[in-house]
Amino acid sequence: MPAETSLNWTRKEYITEAPTWCSVDLRDGNQALIVPMNLEEKLEYFKLLVDIGFKEIEVGFPAASETEFAFLRTLIETDLIPNDVTIQVLTQSREHIIRKTFEALKGAKKAVVHLYNSTSVAQREQVFRKSKEEIIDIAVSGAKLLKQCAEETEGNFHFQYSPESFTGTEIDFALDICNSVLDVWQPTAENPVIINLPATVSMSMPHIYASQIEYMSEHLNFREHVILSLHPHNDRGTGVADAELGVLAGAQRVEGTLFGNGERTGNVDIVTLALNMYSHGVDPKLNFENIPAIISVYERLTKMRVSERHPYGGELVFTAFSGSHQDAIAKGMKWREDEEPRNWSVPYLLIDPKDIGREYEGDIIRINSQSGKGGIGYILQLKYGLNLPAKMRENFGYCVKNVSDQQQKELMPDEIYDIFMKEYVNINNPVGFVKYRFTDNEDFQTIVTIRSDNEVKEIAGTGNGRLDAISNALQTHLRIDYTDLFYYEHALETGSKSQAISYIGITASDGNVYWGCGIDVDIMTSSIKALFSAVNQMCRNTASVNG
Structure with a gap:
């Protein structure tokens, strides 16, 4: 942990304002797909991101392939980028790649050019075999060329720098290389610069990453004109925690993907981050009011699947099979109906599922052999208007559980209704x-x-x-x-x-x-x-x- 860190972030209880979000689905996420998206698919995905409300979207690595180049040109030439949306492109700190990138960017109304080079001990020693001074020279040379190309190219350009593998880099060296780049770019209030500190590989517990972010925030040159950004990966399963604590520690911006798609274990999941804020009453400034529709497009275009237990988006995350959970939820929903409270507070449900397009019927309570009378009665009342007396719910609950146990399957609402009608209603025999x-x-x-x-x-x-x-x-x-x-x-x-x-x-x-x-x-x-x-x-x- 950096010795000179104040640890002010540890005294904050929760995030009070949404950071700037930058989707990297079309670059970082796309390059991690078994079959990357084609031009038409990338255009549809870009529209999805705009509809959700992203104001910054990294659209690709235009020097990497013809598809990436053509996608960027299509966005610019056919005027598909809304006026309030800034596109971002990635480039290594290599001359021919930088020049190719600006060729693709010609005419862009608002674009961030994202420059990076690897800075970690492992990369310096094993891959590049260069000294710290040589690594700094790569970054500074790239920064100077970005300034030159921006002046020579039609368009409106801003700059971003990432010391790739930041978490594997000595903190003082990470600070030196970022400040060297800032000294070249000379950010101002009118032309701020983004410094992005990626957990390219998550290597520590989240509080260590947060302390690194706070140290950088407190020691960067031109800090008032720097937008401090995060790009956490999820190697240790802590991508969301890294991002949340990093924002508490001073970060103003987060790069990530929908549902955490990305290389290895993925990028940080912006859906989870945003809805975590929403659960605390903070407007995330992104529209996830119809999660099922977003998932449908996401899965079709990426060929990836959102797990049933994925936070917020998973099919089963609001579902209770346990009898005691079902009973508490049913009573909580009835209490809301009677009391009409201002704030959401229902046992076992972090947020109101309807706020993100999920239905109570078939989503919250589902029935199997572990279910109880409360959940079974709730299904009948919600879907069919049958308000069974409490003792009858218990009797019917055992009947339904026996059927589910014998058939070894979940029972759908219509099946539960059919059991009730067959076993209890208008019986005329003997x-x-x-x-x-x-x-x-x-x-x-x-x-x-x-x-x-x-x-x-x-x-x-x-x-x-x-x-x-x-x-x-x-x-x-x-x-x-x-x-x-x-x-x-x-x-x-x-x-x-x-x-x-x-x-x-x-x-x-x-x-x-x-x-x-x-x-x-x-x-x-x-x-x-x-x-x-x-x-x-x-x-x-x-x-x-x-x-």
Whole structure:
């Protein structure tokens, strides 16, 4: 760690303002693809980046190939670059490459020319076999040629310098070479310079990288006219942490890619960085309101796949299979509905999935053998308007989990609904409901027509209410006994609004509770059907039908 670092960044709790973002998808990301994008694909990807809101886009290494050169010329000559977007191109500090780069840039309205050369101990000793002074001379010669070519070429140009392999470079030498380049370019308020400090290979814990960034920030020449930039890679799996701590340490700009595509383990993922800021209430200045659509274009053009567990973008990152997680989420969503809080706060959900184009239905809660009653009930209520009583949710939950366990698969909402309809709703076997009528006496007396053993019969009953009278008729005729009749009903809020749904639970003499459900346009008829369904459930399980 640099000895003279103040470590002010350690006293900051979170990032309060989005850095300048520079997408390097079309250069760093593209060169890491098994099959790099062709011209048409790069044009479509450029449009995607513009639509997301990137104001700085590194479009390639125009001296590296004809496709790269042609892409840049197409952008400029067909006026595809919005006025508020600055393109960036990469060039090694070699004369013929720099000149070819400016040839490709002719007529650019706003462009950053990104100069780099390797500075690490390993590169100096093993690859270039040059001294520190010789490495500085490469950088300074390139910086001077950039100034000359910029003056000779039509266009509006700004400069950026990267000591490639910064993390493998002695910090004092990294500072010397950057200051040598700055002394050539002489940045001003009107013409600032970008100094980019890449973790070309991530080699340390994030706090070390942050301390290196802070040291450079505090000791760079012309600091008030320097835009300090980061370019973290993800070799140690800490690219996001490197970038976040680097911004706390003084960096003003971050280069990265969508979903972290890049060589080896990739670049830093700008989607994750931006939405991490969003989760803290900071506007990231990028539009990720429709992550599924962005992923669709990204995967088609890059032939890469966003992992199911990738932060924010992954198919399963907002999904709970665990019963306790599902129950907490369902209750949290209900609490939001009732309380209407100003800020987002739901158990297990960092942000509102709808803010990035994800749907509650099918995204948040998905059902398998590990799921619980809360999640299963939530699916039925959200998608089908079925608000099961709490005890019935538990009963149905075991039923669904058994099916998932036996079939060894996740169950889709329609499959869950079908199980519910088959096992609980309007069950007419072994005793089928046909019709009913009540007499006009003061006591509730009823005549119920049923179908049993392939015969249609009429049975009579009396009770303290209509449903109680029908219940007594069934118990007498079937020679069964149950207590604690639980009843709940509501209008169906989806599908046909004229239908009512009733839920009934009965406790058999053995202590087991059996549930049934009835759906009908008439509320009384739906209640009777629910009772018949519960009684049939009990009869099926106790084999007690004698009438």
